Amino acid sequence: MSRVRVRYVHRGYFPGRAGAELMTQHLAASMGGRGWDTGIWTGAVGEDTARFMKETGVRVEPLPATPDAAVPPPDVVHAVDAFHPRDIAAGLDLARAWGVPFAVTPASAPEVWPDRETVLDGCRAADAVFALSTAERDMLHGAGVPASALHIVGQGPHLPGTADPDGFRAAHGIDGPMVLFLGRKMRSKGYVTLLEATRRIWAQHPDTRFVFLGPRWDNDCAALFARHADPRIVELGMVDEDTKHSALAACDLVCVPSTVDIFPLVYVEAWACGKPVVASRFLGSGEVVHHGRDGLLVDPAPRPVAEAVGRLLAHPAERHAMGRHAQDRVRRELGWDAIADRVDTVYRTLIATRRKTERLR
CATH class of the missing domain: 3.40.50.2000 (Glycogen Phosphorylase B;)
Structure with a gap:
């Protein structure tokens, strides 16, 4: 039986490495360790950003331009980082065309969102929105994101280097x-x-x-x-x-x-x-x-x-x-095991609900 597939939509910050990028990398790696088929789709595959990701064993691929591209549909599409609102819109379009659940992690403060309405439209339409704190969850709910879609996951450290x-x-x-x-x-x-x-x-x-x-x-x-x-x-x-x-x-x-x-x-x-x-x-x-x-x-x-x-x-x-x-x-x-537990539960609930709905049609 093929593994359940999740694809993250995210672009990096080369030459910087922002928390949203590290979060995407760690989440993809953590879910891969739990048996998921994971990968990152990006509309701007920079050689250096891709290299950073690949060194951790995470697959990086171009974001499909259309849902009919020669790409097998994943079971979940998950966009990370509201600093790139077009990626959220692209992920939502692909998920809806394929009929699979769509998740969002804004990961950045509203003050730096280039297009607030595109971000909020994506969050309001998402099947799951992962907030890092209660304050962020409440802000998103106040902006019209359904409470049932909101989940708090927090942050986790990842320090693979050797300290000297x-x-x-x-x-x-x-x-x-x-x-x-x-x-x-x-x-x-x-x-x-x-x-x-x-x-x-x-x-x-x-x-x-x-x-x-x-x-x-x-x-x-x-x-x-x-x-x-x-x-x-x-x-x-x-x-x-x-x-x-x-x-x-x-x-x-x-x-x-x-x-x-x-x-x-x-x-x-x-x-x-x-x-x-x-x-x-x-x-x-x-x-x-x-x-x-x-x-x-x-x-x-x-x-x-x-x-x-x-x-x-x-x-x-x-x-x-x-x-x-x-x-x-x-x-x-705080830790990636706990975060992965929460995300894994949400993904599996979304997939089961979507499949049940399809059987009842």
Whole structure:
């Protein structure tokens, strides 16, 4: 008997690797491990993005232009990432033409959706919509998505690299406190806010090193780093999984004061490594970051960010307690096994319901 087939509709962010891309990759790999025939359809198969995916064993194929293309229909079509609304519309059209269930994971905040109505039309028409938090679910329901279609799945870490924190510190001359920013260097992620906070933090903690890891995204990114140039600032671009994991293991805390997000994957990765986070306020941020327990939530401005980072650097016992709580939370609540369980159940329910409906016709 042939395996049940699911195809994900998603395009990457090369040269960046956004949380939505990693989520699609991890979900496809996790479902493949559960016996599903999985693959990713993309309308923009970039050589490098495809290579990243294929290295994990995930199949990447061109998005079918029409349902009558020489492509066998899957049992489920699942579009991921509202930042590319046309992909959601294309996935919905294919699913409806084939008569198979359609699922959506918006995965990004409404503030960055290029076409809000196309996204919401796709979500309203979907058989299942996967939200990352209660706040996102409530927002989508308020926009007309049926409650019966909404399912909360959360986020999970995936750190396949081998951590060498001592090696990372030695390679970059870091022998004191280390604060890590990890993500695309775009204003909404808060890297500029942290850059502007460094002088305030150094006033109390002069030996602190700041590592900014991730691709440059803003056009003036180079100029901003030049303006704040200091030997205590280390800027890295895209790195391999070993270096990323090593940076997370080497730091004392992660500071990504993002203002436009749903459930940043970097927070879960930090927590998996036992590190607290300094975060800012976004839709559902109080649900994602438990203030005072696994991190600190502050206003997105240099002074409050500096005060939060300074507080954690000045109180190592509090910092370590937050890291332990965060790591325990990941073990109990957050992880790809739990997410795959929830998604697998929804897929199978959708397929069974669709087949029952077809038999009754």
